Amino acid sequence: MAFQNVKGTRDFYPDDMRKLNWVLETWRRVSVRNGFEEYDSPIFEYLDLFTAKSGPEIASQLFNLTDRGGRQLAIRPEITPSLARMVNAKVNALPRPIKWFSIPRLCRAENPQKGRLREFFQWNVDVIGEDSELADAECICVAVDALREMGLREKDIVVLYSSRALLSEVLKSLQVAEDAIPAVMAALDKRAKVPPEAFAAMLAEAVPDAAAQAGIVKFLEAGKGGQDIEASIRAAGLTVTDAMAAALTRLEEFRKALGLLGIAEYCRYDTGIVRGLAYYTGIVYEIFDQAQGLRALAGGGRYDNLLQVLGGPKVSATGFGMGDVVLGILLEEKGLIPATAKSAALDYFVIDGEGATLEDVMKVVALLRTAGRVTDFSYKRQATGKQFQQANRRGARKAVILRAGGQLAVKDLASGAQKEMTVEELLKGA
Amino acid sequence: MAFQNVKGTRDFYPDDMRKLNWVLETWRRVSVRNGFEEYDSPIFEYLDLFTAKSGPEIASQLFNLTDRGGRQLAIRPEITPSLARMVNAKVNALPRPIKWFSIPRLCRAENPQKGRLREFFQWNVDVIGEDSELADAECICVAVDALREMGLREKDIVVLYSSRALLSEVLKSLQVAEDAIPAVMAALDKRAKVPPEAFAAMLAEAVPDAAAQAGIVKFLEAGKGGQDIEASIRAAGLTVTDAMAAALTRLEEFRKALGLLGIAEYCRYDTGIVRGLAYYTGIVYEIFDQAQGLRALAGGGRYDNLLQVLGGPKVSATGFGMGDVVLGILLEEKGLIPATAKSAALDYFVIDGEGATLEDVMKVVALLRTAGRVTDFSYKRQATGKQFQQANRRGARKAVILRAGGQLAVKDLASGAQKEMTVEELLKGA
Numbered sequence: 011m012a013f014q015n016v017k018g019t020r021d022f023y024p025d026d027m028r029k030l031n032w033v034l035e036t037w038r039r040v041s042v043r044n045g046f047e048e049y050d051s052p053i054f055e056y057l058d059l060f061t062a063k064s065g066p067e068i069a070s071q072l073f074n075l076t077d078r079g080g081r082q083l084a085i086r087p088e089i090t091p092s093l094a095r096m097v098n099a100k101v102n103a104l105p106r107p108i109k110w111f112s113i114p115r116l117c118r119a120e121n122p123q124k125g126r127l128r129e130f131f132q133w134n135v136d137v138i139g140e141d142s143e144l145a146d147a148e149c150i151c152v153a154v155d156a157l158r159e160m161g162l163r164e165k166d167i168v169v170l171y172s173s174r175a176l177l178s179e180v181l182k183s184l185q186v187a188e189d190a191i192p193a194v195m196a197a198l199d200k201r202a203k204v205p206p207e208a209f210a211a212m213l214a215e216a217v218p219d220a221a222a223q224a225g226i227v228k229f230l231e232a233g234k235g236g237q238d239i240e241a242s243i244r245a246a247g248l249t250v251t252d253a254m255a256a257a258l259t260r261l262e263e264f265r266k267a268l269g270l271l272g273i274a275e276y277c278r279y280d281t282g283i284v285r286g287l288a289y290y291t292g293i294v295y296e297i298f299d300q301a302q303g304l305r306a307l308a309g310g311g312r313y314d315n316l317l318q319v320l321g322g323p324k325v326s327a328t329g330f331g332m333g334d335v336v337l338g339i340l341l342e343e344k345g346l347i348p349a350t351a352k353s354a355a356l357d358y359f360v361i362d363g364e365g366a367t368l369e370d371v372m373k374v375v376a377l378l379r380t381a382g383r384v385t386d387f388s389y390k391r392q393a394t395g396k397q398f399q400q401a402n403r404r405g406a407r408k409a410v411i412l413r414a415g416g417q418l419a420v421k422d423l424a425s426g427a428q429k430e431m432t433v434e435e436l437l438k439g440a
Numbered sequence: 441m442a443f444q445n446v447k448g449t450r451d452f453y454p455d456d457m458r459k460l461n462w463v464l465e466t467w468r469r470v471s472v473r474n475g476f477e478e479y480d481s482p483i484f485e486y487l488d489l490f491t492a493k494s495g496p497e498i499a500s501q502l503f504n505l506t507d508r509g510g511r512q513l514a515i516r517p518e519i520t521p522s523l524a525r526m527v528n529a530k531v532n533a534l535p536r537p538i539k540w541f542s543i544p545r546l547c548r549a550e551n552p553q554k555g556r557l558r559e560f561f562q563w564n565v566d567v568i569g570e571d572s573e574l575a576d577a578e579c580i581c582v583a584v585d586a587l588r589e590m591g592l593r594e595k596d597i598v599v600l601y602s603s604r605a606l607l608s609e610v611l612k613s614l615q616v617a618e619d620a621i622p623a624v625m626a627a628l629d630k631r632a633k634v635p636p637e638a639f640a641a642m643l644a645e646a647v648p649d650a651a652a653q654a655g656i657v658k659f660l661e662a663g664k665g666g667q668d669i670e671a672s673i674r675a676a677g678l679t680v681t682d683a684m685a686a687a688l689t690r691l692e693e694f695r696k697a698l699g700l701l702g703i704a705e706y707c708r709y710d711t712g713i714v715r716g717l718a719y720y721t722g723i724v725y726e727i728f729d730q731a732q733g734l735r736a737l738a739g740g741g742r743y744d745n746l747l748q749v750l751g752g753p754k755v756s757a758t759g760f761g762m763g764d765v766v767l768g769i770l771l772e773e774k775g776l777i778p779a780t781a782k783s784a785a786l787d788y789f790v791i792d793g794e795g796a797t798l799e800d801v802m803k804v805v806a807l808l809r810t811a812g813r814v815t816d817f818s819y820k821r822q823a824t825g826k827q828f829q830q831a832n833r834r835g836a837r838k839a840v841i842l843r844a845g846g847q848l849a850v851k852d853l854a855s856g857a858q859k860e861m862t863v864e865e866l867l868k869g870a
Contacts, residue, residue: 012751013489013525016513019482021526024540027478043809045816045834047784048457052449052559053483053515053545054503059443073484075505075515078549083446085483085505085515095443096451105833107819110454115483115545119508129482144819155809270802321442354477372700379473379585386475389537389574403535404475 018121018128024354030131032351033160033334033341034113037133040156041111044148046135049110051092057082062320063091063289073117085117088331089134090313091320097138098322106139106325125305125336133308136329138317143260146293146312146328147267153297153308153330154273160337161346167307169273170280171264171295174311176239176257177284180229183248184222192288194226199286201230233281242281264293289313297332299340307340308332357383358408359401361394365414374410374418377437410436448551448558454784460561462781463590463764463771464543467563470586471541474578476565479540481522487512492750493521493719503547515547518761519564520743521750527568528752536569536755541582555735555766563738566759568747573690576723576742576758577697583727583738583760584703590767591776597737599703600710601694601725604741606669606687607714610659613678614652622718624656629716631660663711672711694723719743725760729770737770738762787813788838789831791824795844804840804848807867840866 015021022030041048054075060068072084086092089112097108112134122128135152137145150169157167174195181191193216201209210223217223225246233242239258243250250258261279268274277295285294294311298304310330318324341347358378362371371387378385386404388397394411401409402423409421420436421428431439445451452460468478484505490498502514516522519542527538542564552558565582567575580599587597604625611621623646631639640653647653655676663672669688673680680688691709698704707725715724724741728734740760747755771777788808792801801817808815816834818827824841831839832853839851850866851858861869 012528013486013492014529015482015522015525016484016486016507016511019484021482021522021529022480023526023530024477024479027480030480031478039812043812043814045786045814047454048461049454050452050457050460052445052451053547054446054449054559056443056446062443073505073507073513075503077446077503078551081446083503092445092451095445096453098442099444099451100453105830109816117483121508129484140819142819148819270799272802272806356475369700372702376702382469382473384473384475386539389570389572389578400535 028351044152046109046111054083057084059091087118089114094317094320108138111135131334133332138327141326143264144267151271169277170283172283174290179254184225198284230281289316354405356406358385359406360387360410361397363411366412370412458781474582476539476541484513487514489521517548519544524747524750538568541565561764563762568757571756573694574697581701599707600713602713604720609684614655628714660711719746786836788815789836790817790840791827793841796842800842
């Protein structure tokens with residue numbers, strides 16, 4: 011009878027936990043210094059919160075459960091619906107802009123693949139109640155700040171962005187029916203992930219008209235990696251409408267904001283970025299490793315209607331999510347996990363040498379711990395050689411060897427240098 | 441359409457989150473300095489892990505779910521089964537003693553009451569692979585260390601302990617059948633929580649013999665708060681058997697260890713402490729507020745058979761769990777939540793005064809944030825008075841007012857004192 015963890019979930023042994031904590035702590039520290047405040051929601055919600063946001067088909071992608079009263083619940087697959095629910099509940103009491111972040115544990119009932127697990131952590135950074143592109147750009151800036159803090163540079167990562175608002179207007183001008191737009195968006199989002207024939211089939215199902223299909227493909231091709239967005243509109247055989255011009259102005263403001271925030275060199279316009287979820291309304295973006303061998307590191311954008319869809323007033327919102335799984339793969343590939351996150355380490359291991367008692371050991375251990383030093387000792391009274399072995403196994407930096415009468419020696423376990431001192435001197439240096 | 445969180449769960453708005461984080465960070469810091477390493481397990485496990493440990497009746501107290509393959513899963517109601525599973529999986533590779541801690545999010549499908557929610561955080565500290573009472577005592581020492589760190593003192597909290605091993609021997613001597621012992625333990629654990637008649641009925645159901653019932657009650661009464669444990673055995677009309685003597689010796693060793701660790705004054709023997717769960721084998725304990733108006737703050741003990749029950753070798757183990765809910769109530773009651781955990785605070789709020797541009801603001805903001813200072817600014821270019829309002833609302837300690845030509849003033853928002861300086865001087869002081 012050997013028990014195992016559920017497929018697609020992870021056990022975090024201390025070696026794994028230190029690496030995870032290094033990522034989570036970096037996310038938290040960077041969020042805070044950028045002026046964001048942390049929140050969290052319960053691990054499960056009433057199912058209807060998720061179906062109200064994403065339609066009934068979402069239920070099959072969730073871990074569903076029921077409470078004792080038979081009400082349907084689900085483990086959160088993302089935190090944005092909970093965020094919207096929480097903000098709606100206090101919408102008049104919360105001063106705007108609301109700049110919040112969270113690092114939720116999320117679960118999705120999907121088949122585990124590389125970079126995609128059933129349980130993961132996801133950093134979420136959102137600005138609610140602010141219409142300006144400065145808010146969108148600042149969210150990206152926070153994401154880049156964290157990635158830079160972890161050692162990733164322009165050569166390693168790229169932020170690809172586009173405008174859902176512009177794409178919607180282009181589709182309308184190509185005579186795509188309003189109710190077909192979500193299906194087109196979903197097809198476009200899959201484009202880079204499926205074979206060309208599969209994409210063509212998806213697109214044809216969403217848009218039966220061949221001319222419209224061709225226009226969409228031309229718009230995408232001309233806009234891929236290009237900075238002349240108007241040219242991509244013309245490439246699709248269209249002229250710039252007033253609504254398109256408005257979307258272009260917002261894109262221009264967004265670009266200026268990226269420059270003001272000093273991250274323009276990380277960011278590139280790319281019509282291929284669409285985001286699968288239906289609720290995005292403006293600028294959308296994804297962050298990739300430059301080699302693009304991996305799934306997106308992060309994705310986000312503006313979702314100005316979601317709070318209203320979930321029963322609140324119309325309040326603009328923008329933000330992103332960044333998971334720990336793809337990021338973890340990239341950081342390992344690049345060798346960026348620091349040594350301190352890789353191995354456990356004690357500051358001190360206290361050993362009872364000749365004439366010292368367990369009582370002496372416990373006193374020194376308590377003093378060092380109270381001084382905040384990571385300290386341990388052997389439960390067994392055994393030969394000092396065995397205790398040194400334990401100290402080394404635990405990665406202790408220094409061993410404290412107690413002698414009779416309160417004298418002690420401190421040994422640096424890396425250099426081997428040893429120094430006699432009193433307890434008072436030890437504590438002064440600790 | 442107003443969505444709500446599930447009954448018995450909590451939303452953590454930033455004000456709540458700061459308080460929670462203060463508790464979680466204290467637990468983590470204290471664990472680490474006492475030489476424990478952090479681990480975590482998935483939020484759900486295959487249901488049979490929990491039923492193997494606690495019997496099939498546990499399923500009704502869990503949030504159950506199924507994966508796509510129809511396998512039964514459950515959200516973890518405690519982390520100990522996952523800990524045992526993880527240790528068993530690498531039992532020969534892990535050097536002992538294994539000193540691990542975790543701060544899992546746990547869920548139980550019960551009716552919410554004061555101090556008892558459906559979702560909560562629980563600090564777990566365990567030592568695996570160590571037989572000595574020093575390990576049991578050190579776990580308690582870590583718990584007390586954290587409670588002291590939060591400001592609780594001897595007058596506020598008490599650790600009540602007893603010995604399951606001794607109680608088992610007493611029950612055997614009173615002719616209680618081996619297979620009735622778990623039911624007796626469960627009844628004894630409920631004793632302080634139900635009316636006397638209800639306890640009497642539970643006990644009578646577990647032990648039909650009236651003399652045995654009387655003996656149990658006498659043993660409990662004589663041992664409540666008393667330090668003369670042998671007297672409580674005699675009070676039950678029994679003589680001390682060899683097995684009882686062995687349990688008494690271990691209790692004595694445990695007491696000595698509490699003294700060595702400097703926490704004897706926090707601890708008191710009390711036969712009333714039994715712990716409901718079937719898997720405890722030795723010393724057991726619970727930590728209470730001295731007024732005992734609340735449920736236990738923490739509970740734990742030795743469980744030397746669990747790893748074997750879950751498919752591993754026989755490895756001794758001891759540890760405790762401390763939830764955040766009862767602790768949170770006590771800390772609020774005592775006024776111990778520090779001001780820093782109560783209100784958000786920015787270090788700097790950067791304002792564009794006369795002649796300064798958004799570009800100037802963004803430059804200074806980026807410099808301060810890069811220096812690790814918690815810094816924010818207004819997305820809107822508006823009157824400085826409005827920006828000061830926002831700075832105050834965000835609890836900023838200082839406002840930086842930019843002027844044309846790179847000059848600036850720093851205003852202490854508490855004292856009102858204002859000082860002119862350059863960006864370089866600002867950064868030197870930041």
